[in-house]
Amino acid sequence: MGQPIRVLLAKVGLDGHDRGVKVVARTLRDAGMDVVYTGLHRTPEEVVRAAVQEDVDILGVSLLSGVQLTVFPKIMRLLAEQQAEDMIVVAGGVMPDEDVEALKALGVAEVMLQDTPPAAIVERLTHLVEARGAR
Amino acid sequence: MRRAFIPSTDLVPRVEKGEPFAVARMISRAEASSSEAREALGALYRKAGRAHVVGVTGVPGSGKSTLVATLVARLRAAGARVAVVAIDPSSPYSGGAILGDRIRMQEHALDEGVFIRSMATHGAMGGMAHACLDVVDILDVAGYDTVLIETVGVGQDEVEVANASDTTVVVSAPGLGDEVQAIKAGILEIADIHVVSKCDRPDSNRTLTDLKMMLKDAPPRDGWRPPVLGLSSLRGEGFEDLMDAMARHREALAGPGGVARRRAIAAFRLRKTAETILIERFRGREQGSVDALAARQQDPYAAASELVRNFTGEKADA
Incomplete structure (x- = not known):
């Protein structure tokens, strides 16, 4: 019996919009995943600690404030410190194309911008977890 | 990059050292209930039994999560290392779940002495999650002094948490029913400690009185009479009484009454x-x-x- 995919969705930094991330949370729930949501205004340290304790397959961070090149390097470093470098990190939100390339170079597995259809998110996350293997 | 599989038996000594990564991964193995994890879980069961396991249950909206968040802060202030198993319901249709209990526990997000794990019910009955008992053992062996199990919001007869915890706290909120609710069989009977939450509200006295009336003539169970405590998470009031009652109940379990309880839990x-x-x-x-x-x-x-x-x-x- 396959275990449900576990995902932690987080909002990091000062932007106060979580309508998008809540829609994603519901979409993933309806696709049979377990979704931990940690609420607004978290720091990278808080998010990584929570993701490690929850032992999620995927850490999804939604950003609308433009601080992705500050936040993601920190998250990747903290995950490595916590022996969780094999966790799949996914970014979501609004950002310029050159930042998408920069994040992928850091090891962010996928960047899903605001026009990504919900079904595509489910498909992509499922594929990433299958490729990564069981916890 | 495909991840390397760490055998569960290799995780056991790392769980004993309290490594967050190993504790978290061992919990995932327990949830997956694969036969690969059985030897490790068996070893952990034999090492466990040191922590005070406290179940917190009650109807939806009774204030369990807020109470647990405040209780964690008070237990930490008293020097205890605290783990929380927060259970939320799975969708009966997709099997998925949204686990939101961490939102109310943000103040503990960076505290090394607090470990929070969200679990979905995955079809388990009684307000509990499948594998919850194994998860409690893991957290116990990892060195947490108190393990709080926060059940999903339950109805009237989801009483399984009493078979998983040393001390069961049943949370009632004012304004949710008349005095007949208080004499019904079911969830109220499993309480070792009754808490009436939201005692900043004027109708809370009525709920306190109803519960006390119901329990007045009840015979003690295993030599213990469940106290009825009023509490306000909003004002932070009543938590000393709750912690005191938890400690006294634990002491009572160390006596002869506790033997029957431990046997029932083992069975x-x-x-x-x-x-x-x-x-x-x-x-x-x-x-x-x-x-x-x-x-x-x-x-x-x-x-x-x-x-x-x-x-x-x-x-x-x-």
Whole structure:
């Protein structure tokens, strides 16, 4: 019996919009995943600690404030410190194309911008977890 | 990059050292209930038994999460290392879940002495999550002094948490029913400690009085009379009384009354584990019977007896 995919969705930094991330949370729930949501205004340290304790397959961070090149390097470093470098990190939100390339170079597995259809998110996350293997 | 599989038995010594990554991964193995993890979980069971396991249950909206968040802060201030198992419901349709209990526990997000794990019910009954008992053992061995189990919001007869915890706290909120609710059988009977939450509200006195009236003539169970405590998470009031009652109940369990309780918990654990192993063995083998049953060519008693007989080698009608 396959275990449900576990995902932690987080909002990091000062932007106060979580309508998008809540829609994603519901979409993933309806696709049979377990979704931990940690609420607004978290720091990278808080998010990584929570993701490690929850032992999620995927850490999804939604950003609308433009601080992705500050936040993601920190998250990747903290995950490595916590022996969780094999966790799949996914970014979501609004950002310029050159930042998408920069994040992928850091090891962010996928960047899903605001026009990504919900079904595509489910498909992509499922594929990433299958490729990564069981916890 | 495909991830390397760490054998569960290799995680055990790391759980004992309290490594967050190992504790978290071991919990995932327990949830997956793979046979690979059984030896490790068995070893952890034998090492556990040091922590005070406190179940917190109550109807939806009674204030369990807020109470637990404040209780964690007070227990930390008293020097205890605290773990929380926060259970939320799975969707009956997709099987997925949204686990939101961490939102109310943000103040503990960076505290090394607090470990929070969200679990979905995944079809388990009684307000509990499947594998919750194993998860409690893991957190116990990892060195957490108090393990709080926060159940999903339950109805009136989801009482399984009492079989998983040393001390069961039942949270009632004012304004949710008349005094007849208080004399019904079920969830109120499993309380070792009754808490009336939201005692900043004027109608809370009525709820306190109803509960106290109900319990006045109840005989003590295992030598313990459940106290009724008023509490306000909003004002932070009543938590000293709650912590005091938790400590006194734990002391009472160390006496003769506790032996019966520990045996009951062990018996429940044995039955649950046997169920898990049996269900796993049956899975996929019942197909032929299911079709015959659906067509009403066979009856459930005969079909189930035959299924069981195939495993135990018993004679018919045994």
